[in-house]
Amino acid sequence: MFGRKKNDPQVIGIHVGRNTLTTARVATEDGVAHVQELFSEPLPRIPAGWPVELVAEKLRLAKRSVNLKAEVARITVASDLAPTYFFVVPPMKGEQLENALKLQLENKWGNAGSDLSYHFQVIEKRGERCRVFAPSIPTERLRLILSSFLDINCHIDSMEVEGVSLANLMLYCGFAGAAPVAALLVCPNWGEVFILSRKRIALSRAIPKLETDTAVGEDGPLDVPEAVADADGQGALSPAYLGRIAREANKTLDYFEIELLAPAVTSLYLVGESAETVELPAFLHEELEIQVKVLDTGEKVVDDTGMYEPALHGLAVAAAIGEAKAGED
């Protein structure tokens, strides 16, 4: 009634990355997502920071390109704004589990003085222990983010984190099944490895750029390309940082395989601003000894704008798609 409900509602997907703001208007028809409007702008900010005025300016620009009024608007945020922790807890249920996780999260956040908005999901039960996936965000920060969008009359219905969006996107595109796959988010100043297993996010590890990443690390020199930049000359990665990303990714894959007694990850998908770096796939393939590809959403996502790049804008589209339905993989 009154034109609010449609069979194929258009959804606004928003990705707030570490350096970018991407907004996409997506309509799903016959199981295929159509990117109808797209806006992507650099959003330089300090980690865990929310520059209100700069965000407002970028959102005003976004509003000119994308109609932000839709049935549903979903946002996915980078892990500096809403970090994800994995906890191992004894088998618990209900309120007991919730209280235990709340305590763990408060310890992680160091009693920052603000309430936390969090979500948890038991991802694995093995013997006398459970692994729990728990993204969280201080409620004050959450309010700040929501108010920025409310200022342009955009009502955000749900907020998720990059790892979940990636899991949903890869499931939607048929890349993630029962066998574990990895995704590497690479930016000039940030990297993050996600391992997806049994259609869920099983592990993630952030690899922030350090001051020492301007030089070759102590772990010994790798055969790192000297000039590493993407096709546009942007998203350049320093060789030292790239070397550390490769080492940390390798450690994470080993940890997943050995400590969690999981099958080996066989493929890695690259996303993020630096994913299109020309020599990166070959370099990582050599270092990690697994198949490395730049994420391509293929025919499951149709670009109506002529601007869509899966590795760069895929997370915004993933936020719009939301939870991949059973059978879509």
Added chain:
Amino acid sequence: MRINLIPEGLRPTRPSPVPYMPLAGLAAISVIWLITQFAAASQARTKLKEYGSECARVSKRLAEHKELPGRLAHAESERDALQLKGAAVTALTHSGFVCSKVLQALAETASPELRLMAVSLDFDQGKATLTGYGSEETADIEVATFLRSLNANRAVRDTFVGARLDHCNSARRNDVAVKQFSITMEFREGKLQQMIRETDEQEEQG
């Protein structure tokens, strides 16, 4: 995977149509009621117009009915006058009017200086008008004398209430200056009818 970090309390409450449904229903009912009322008013106006024209028609007929007695009385009086005229005409044309005595009296009363031209009868008014002329110099005196003689004549007095001079004016007759005069004599009440009746009786006897 589905997660939502936004707690229930911070999720947007999109406007639901449900609270507006009673209002929309009320508005729809109001519109329907207004349309119905408008149609009813329009119908009533049409009927009122019809009744108005019907009322005007009836009023006209009523006025006509009210006029009927007056018209009847007028027609009856006209009918009486016509009957009288008809009788007079019949009397004059068929049996020789007994008023010849009157005419004779008039002729005998007039002086030789005066010429009598015509006597006309007005049955409606019940009058007889006598016209004539005399010489320019003496006519005034002659007419005055004639008028006095008429009023003194018995036959005239039996028939008429009296003789009255209407005018005595200068005029030209065959290029001769004369004075024309007119004398009106009013029949006594019922005299004219009596004369007609006498004529009818004579006719029946004849």
